[in-house]
Amino acid sequence: MRKLDYERVTEKLTSFIQEKVDDSKASGVVIGVSGGIDSATTAYLAVKALGKERVLGLIMPYYQNRDIEDARLVCSSLGIEWEEINIKPIVDSFIAQLGFQPDKRSLGNIMARTRMVLLYAHANAKNYLVLGTSNRSEFLTGYFTKWGDGASDYAPLINLYKTEVWEIAKLLGVPERIIEKKPTAGLWEGQSDEEELGISYRLLDEILWRLVDLKMPKDEIAKELEVPIERVEYVDNLVKKSEHKRRLPVGPTF
Incomplete structure (x- = not known):
């Protein structure tokens, strides 16, 4: 993986949030806090950038499980x-x-889009911006709901891979139990990101970085990582088939 100076990255992220809020004349930001690492890291960055008085967390459960406790922990800790x-x-x-x-x-898509509606309703009422929580790993593979959790005004983590978000979270002091929990979108009971993606985040990020950022040939990636070429082709297919989710609707030109 690429080598980042995480202290410098954290400073850049907080400056980004502060600048975008100030430029838009918004009063603050609203974040959907799920109890997962991405929303927790985004919330911690927002407080660092704006102060706790300008950050609103929305906890929007469908299932009554431990994720609610973790989301409350993030909000109360901040x-x-x-x-x-x-x-x-x-x-x-x-x-x-x-x-x-x-x-x-x-059903999971309906849940995600319901949360989007609630986030924007609160943002509109308070003159806030919606901060998204998507990371680069999810964005590139299309592992998000179009017009759901993929909808936001700004997404501070969108150019950071999942494994890099974990490092930022450690630096910010996100509670250890949030950092160590198994990643899940909470779209159904027992759902796990890595099981649904069909690959671990650590291997996914290693492949994505070489495939998308370095534009290495697939056979070279497989050789360098000592994985079957089918693993690389699998990730490449995830990126290609989800391209439509990363752009606004398009039509023919005349």
Whole structure:
């Protein structure tokens, strides 16, 4: 992986948040706090950049599990204002109007888009910006819901790989139990990011960095990392098939 000066990166991230909020004349930022590493790191960066008085955390569970406790821990540790909204009644009301029962992936997308609506409602009411929590690993592989958790005004972590976010989190003092927990999007009970992606974040990041940033040939990546070429091709396919999720809608030119 690339070698970063994480103290310098942290300074750049906080400056970025401060500049974007100031330039937009916003009063602060709102963040969806899930109890995971990405939202926790984003919240810690926002407080470092703006102060706790200008950061609002929204905890928006569908399932009642440990993630809620972890999200509360992040907000209370930072001393920020936070609200907890149970999205189950909202999501279930959507489903009741569909006329069919969505599969678990579609249900997860509805949950993510419901959270997006709530984030922007609070942002509009308070003249805040929505800070997204997507990292580069998820962005490049399309591991996010289009117009859901992929929707935000600014995404401070979007050019940092997941393994790099872990390092930033350690530097910021994010609670250890958040850093060490198994990554999950919380889209269904027992869901795990790495199981759903079909690859560990550490190997994924090593391949992505060489494939996307260094533009190395796939066979060379496989040889250097001592992995089957199929692993590299698998990641390359994730990037290619999710390209539409990384751009605004396009149409033909005339």
